[in-house]
Amino acid sequence: MSKYQHIQEEAYKANMQLPKLGLVLFTFGNVSAVDRDLGVFAIKPSGVPYEDLSPEKMVIVDFEGKTVEGNLRPSSDTLTHAVLYKHWEKIGGIVHTHSVYGTAWAQSQRDIPNYGTTHADHLTADIPCAPPMSDDMILGDYEYQTGFQIMNCFKDKGLSYEEVEMILVGNHAPFTWGKTADKAVYNSAVLETVAKMALLTEQINPQAPRLKDSLIKKHFERKHGPNSYYGQ
Template identity: 70%
Template structure:
C-alpha cells in the first residue's frame, strides 16, 4: 500500500468534482493537494480524461518537481502549483480550470469588478487579473514563471492570498486555492459564477456602478468578520 494513498484519493476526489460542477471539458484543468508534513503534493496526470482517471493515476511530487510516485507524467501546470505551495504556506489545495466566463475575463485582460453581494460574500476587492507575461518569461521556464506572475501581482497590489483566494492570468485562465482542496474547488465554482454574473451585468448595463462600500463591508463581515452571523456555527 502506498504511503500516499490518502493524499492520492483526496486529489482524485477533488479533480472529479470539476466536471461535475461544469468547470472543465475533456482534459482541461487540474486540482492538487499538498501534504505539509511530508512536503509533497499530489496532482492530476497530464492529458488524462476525467472519465478515465483513477486514484492510482495521481502523481506525487516534492516542491522541486521531482516525481516521488506515479507512472504518468504530471500536469503540465505542475511547476505553477509548486511555486504557490512553496511561497504560500497556508494553502492546502489549488485548482486550475478554463471555465468559460472566468477565462473570458482573463482573455480580455480585465479584473472582475465587484458589482454585487454574491461577490462581496467572498471578497472585498475586484478579482485580480495578472498582466500578460513578458516574452522572456514565456520563452523560459513558462509554468514556473506563471507561478511567479501570480506571486508578483499579489505583492504589487498588496493583496493577501488568504483573503483573495483566486486570480486570473491574462490571456490564460483562472487559478484558485484554499486552506483545503475542497475550499479551492468551492472557490473555483464561486469564481465562475461571479464572472458570469459580472459579464451579464456589464452586458445589460455597460456603465454598471461598483457595489457600494457599505454593502461590500456588510456582506463580507457578516460571513467572515469577528461578529459574523451567517450560518449555524
C-alpha cells in the first residue's frame, strides 16, 4: 500500500464531487489534498475525464511542483496549488473550477458584494477578485505566478486566508481552499451559489444595498466563533 494512499483517496473523492455539484464541465477543474508531514499533495491528473479517475491516478507532487509519484502528468494548475501550500501553511485542500457564475464575476473583474445573509453566514468580507495578471507575470511561469497573484491580492486587501477561503482570479476563475479537500469543495459550491444570487440581485435591483454591518456580524457569528449556536 502506498504511503500516499490516504491523500489520493481524499483528493479522488473531492474531485468526484465537482461534477456532482455542477461545478465543472468536461475536465475544467481540479482538487488537491495535502499531507504536510510528508511535504506532498495529491492532485488530479491533467485532462483526464472524471469518469476515468481513480485514487491511484491522483498524482503526488511536492511543494516545488515536482512529481514524486505517479505516471500521469499532474493538473496544469499544479504550480498554483504548490505555491499556496508552501506559503499558506494552514491549508489542507485546494479547489479550482471554472464554474459559470463565479467565472462570470471573475471575467467582470469585480469583487462579489455581500448582499445577504447567505453570504454573511460564510464570510464577512466581499469575495475578492484579484486584478488581472501583469504581462511580465504572464510571460514568466504563468501557473506559478497565479499563486502569487492570489497572495498579493490578499495582502493588498488586508485579508486573512484563514477567514476568507475563496477568491476570483481576474479574467480567469475561482480558487477556494480549506482545512480539508472536502471543505475546499464546500467553499467552491458556496462561492458559486453566492455568485449566482449576487448576479440575480443586481438584475432585479441594480441599486440593491449591501447587507448592513449588524446583520453581517450576526449571521457570521451564529456559525463561527466562541458564541456560535448554529447546528448540533
